[in-house]
Amino acid sequence: MSGTARRLAVLAAVTGLLASGCGLETTFALPFDVAPGSITPEPELDGVGVAVGSKDFTENQVLGYIAEVALTAAGAEIRDMTNIQGSNSSRQALLTGDIDLSWDYTGTGWISYLGNTDPVPDEKAQYEAVRDADLAANKLRWLDYSAVNNTYAFAVTKEFAQANNLKTTSDMAALVRDSPDKGVFCLETEFISRNDGFPGVAAAYGFDAKAVQVKTFGSGTIYTATSTGSCNFGEVFTTDGRILALDLVVLEDDKKFFPQYNATIVMRDEFAAAHPRIAKIMAPVVAKLDNETIRKLNAEVDVDGRDPAVVARDWMVREGFVALPS
Incomplete structure (x- = not known):
């Protein structure tokens, strides 16, 4: 050699x-x-x-x-x-x-x-x-x-993003404030209760976490559940390959809530x-x-x-x- x-x-x-x-x-x-x-x-x-x-x-x-x-x-x-x-x-x-x-x-x-x-x-x-x-x-x-x-974010299907003009987490918050019925989230158990998870996101972006519907999934199944319409918003990691494979759209954390x-x-x-x-x-x-x-x-x-x-x-x-x- x-x-x-x-x-x-x-x-x-x-x-x-x-x-x-x-x-x-x-x-x-x-x-x-x-x-x-x-x-x-x-x-x-x-x-x-x-x-x-x-x-x-x-x-x-x-x-x-x-x-x-x-x-x-x-x-x-x-x-x-x-x-x-x-x-x-x-x-x-x-x-x-x-x-x-x-x-x-x-x-x-x-x-x-x-x-x-x-x-x-x-x-x-x-x-x-x-x-x-x-x-x-x-x-x-x-x-x-x-x-x-490789931080947290919310992802949606491309169709849902286009239909509701979603690009950022602020857009998401505005949508669920105006239409709480569209606020269907797939989240991990831990993320639901952590201050740097869902309650913190709701407080930072100004929507009522108790007014939306939350479904609990394991981290590996959230991607599929989001892509098949079991929820409108899925908690994801921004570098996960399943985002690409399932053609999901990651919403920008425009207020920089999640850690880098x-x-x-x-x-x-x-x-x-x-x-x-x-x-x-x-x-x-x-x-x-x-x-x-x-x-x-x-x-x-x-x-x-x-x-x-x-x-x-x-x-x-x-x-x-x-x-x-x-």
Whole structure:
């Protein structure tokens, strides 16, 4: 194998090898090769070991594999630690050094890890707040944030949006104030009662939460229920691939009520300082990611049943960041 084509482990079979300290599993499988793409330089991380982690849901796995593909093409020796169960376990693995790099979300960092109760409404300001606080308190470095913002929103069918001229959550609030019978919502149990959920939305946007009809669903079934007309408004996550697959329209949170959850690469400061080229290599990849892009990639996994590692690799090839060896 040449210096420009490095082996990348793809999620398929677990050997049972445990990483130190956390009981995390390293995944090995039949590898595929990638080389620098048409818009990337020759390898700059030749032989550098990088343990890449992710949480155990589709989007974070795809993002983890995107980092693995990019760094593999740059010459790094990747240890695949994707699919860690739970945010807290992933965070702990980063703090203890079981992983060197992972993607996290600014709202999660600010609220769940750093213990703040009030989110920062602006994306950039939220990122800067968590970046500065986490570096000072925990010596974790958040790289530049992406436009991928996996936050809450309400979705409707395209037909319902067009019939009622709906583009924003303010439009939704005006409609249910004027026509309460159209206020039929599919919500998760927890979202119904949380202050940063439905009661808070109603207060912020000025409609009566008790005057509308609420149906309780699991998060995975809300998308289908909304698309089939079981409700007019469904609580969704803005980057979910089912939005695209079911042709739903996401209403803009124009008053910025929901916390901002921009996906960002996080590393220990010591590791980032020792390998500054990682940030350089990942910067153009991060800049290319947005909600529309990640929805499509998520849908390839959740709707089409493709492997997240292969989805990540193929996107990187299409964008010219990496190439398949000839």
